[in-house]
Amino acid sequence: MTAMIEAVDVHKRFGMVHVLKGIDLTVHSGEVMVIIGPSGSGKSTFLRCINHLEKIDAGTLSVDGELVGYRRRGDRIYELKDREVCRKRAEIGMVFQHFNLFPHMTVLDNIIEAPVRVRGQRRSEAAQNARRLLDRVGLGDKAESYPRQLSGGQQQRVAIARALAMEPKLMLFDEPTSALDPELVGDVLDVMQQLARDGMTMVVVTHEIGFAREVGNSLVFMDEGVVVEAGHPREVISNPKHDRTKAFLSKVL
C-alpha cells in the first residue's frame, strides 16, 4: 500500500500557543483513519494543515508523495504559488462541521460551481454528474432547493456531494456530525460508510466512536498536540494502553 498522507514531526503554533507538537502519521491509500480526542487537542488543526488551510511551522507533511504547500528542488524548498496551492487543494475534498454550503446558490449550483469554474467542465456535463452524486447521497429530489430549505443532515450530505464532484483522491471530514441533531447523524454516517466501502481514502475527525469502530481502519487518539495512541480501532477502543486514552474513552463511550 502506498502512503497517501505522510506527516513527520509536524508542528504548528498560533502565536504563543503550541497546537501541534510533532505529529507523526501515515495514512495509506484506501485507508479510513479516524482521529479522536478532546477539543483543543489539535486534531482539526492537523486536518486543516493537510489541505494547506493552515501552514505548518516545522516538520514535513506530504500528500501523495508531494509536499503540502511547498516544492522540493534539490535540497531547497520553495513555497508554491497561489495557483498551484489551489490546484492541489482541488484534489482534496473537505467536509466541515458547519457544512459551509453557499447559501445564495441552489444545491445543484453549489455542486457544479467548482467543477465548472475551477476545472472548466461544461455546465451540462457537471450538472449531470452532480445529479448522479445527489442520487448517491439520497437527495436526488433536492437539486433546485436552497441550502437553508434543507435539514442539517441533508445539508451535510450535499456538502459531501459537493466535495466528491471534484473527484478527490482524499477526503477530509472535520467533525461532520457534531452540528447535527442526533436523529440526523445516521444518514450522514451511512453516506460516509458507503464512501469508505467504495475505497475512498478518508481522514475523519469525529466523536462518533461507533463509526470509528465499524468503518475505521485505524484510530488515532490525540491530546494536547501529540498522538497519544494509535492502532486498530477495535483494539484501541476495547483495550486502550494509555491512561489519557482510557480517561477520554470512559467519558465518550
Added chain:
Amino acid sequence: MTSLTKQQEPPSGQAPVKAVPVRHPGRWVAAAVLLVLVAMLAHAVVFARIKRGNSLQTRFGWHVVGQYFLSRQILDGLVVTIELTAIAMAIGIVGGVILAVMRLSPNPIVRWIAWVYIWFFRGTPLLVQLLFWFNLSYVFPKLSIGIPFGPAFLHLNANTLITAFVAAIIGLGLNEAAYMAEIVRAGMLSVDEGQIEAAQSLGMSRLLTMRRVVLPQAMRVIIPPTGNETISMLKNTSLASVITVTELLYSVQIIYAATYQTVPMLIVASIWYIIVTTVLTTGQYYVERYFGRGSSRQQPPTPLQQLRRMFSSHPNVPPREPLEAMLLSGNRDASR
C-alpha cells in the same frame, strides 16, 4: 364607538371574554390635537390665499408650480440630474468595490493607498471637491498621457476636456467611491469565514472566491445602505448647480432668476426629487429581494403583491401563510 386600537378576533370555537375595555382618553385627545394641526397646515399650504400685487394667490403659488412642472426646461434638468446620479453612483460602486478589495489586500502599500484615498475624500467637503475639479485646469492646464517622468504621447487641454458636467461626475463619483468602499468592506467582512474556507478547499482562487462566493453574499448587507447612498446622491447632485451644471436645481434657479417666483420653483424641484426618491425606494426593494434569495425560507410579498391583496375583495382573501403574516406584521425574527 370604535376603538383606536385593533380589536383582536376571539379564537374560533370559544366564547369571547365579555369585559369593559380599558378607556384611553389620552389617545383621543392627542389624535384630535394632531388632526387640528394637520388641518391648519394643509389649509395654509394648499388653500389659503394672500394678496400679491393686484391678485389673490395661494401662499405657495400653486398655479406657477402647475405651469412649470412639466415644462421643457424642468424636464431637461431632471434628465441631467438622473444622469448625474446614475453615472456618479456607477463610478462610486465600481470604485468602492475596488477600494474595498484593496483595503483587504495582503499587500501593505495597496492597503495604505486605499486608506489614504478614503481618508482624503471623506475628510474634505463634497462642495469643495466639486469646485476643485471644476477648476482643475488651473493646476493642470494640459493633461498628457505618456511614460511616467518621461515623454508624453498625447496632450489634452484640461479646459475643453473637463466640462462642468464632467467635473460634476468626477467629483460626485470619486467622493462616493470613498463611502461605498466602507459599505462594501463591511459587507465582505460580514460573510462567514467558513464560506471562504469552503471555496478554498474546492480549489477556488482568491479572486474567484471573492467574485462568486463573498460578494454575492455581501450584497445582502451592501444593498440597503447603497440604496441610501443613491438617494443621497440624487439630492447631492444639486450641489453641481454651483459649478453651472444645468441639473434640476440650476434649471429652477435660471427660471426664478428671471421670474422671481423663487418659492414655487423650489416646490417644483422638491416634488420631482420626492418622485424620483420614491421610485428609487421601490427599486431598492426589488433588488434586496433578488439578493435575499436563499436567505429565508419564503420571500416577503412585493409591494405590487401587497397592493393587489389590499384591493382584492375582502371575503375572498385567502388566509395568509403564517410566516408571511409574521413578516407583514414586522415580526421578522419569529420566522427563524
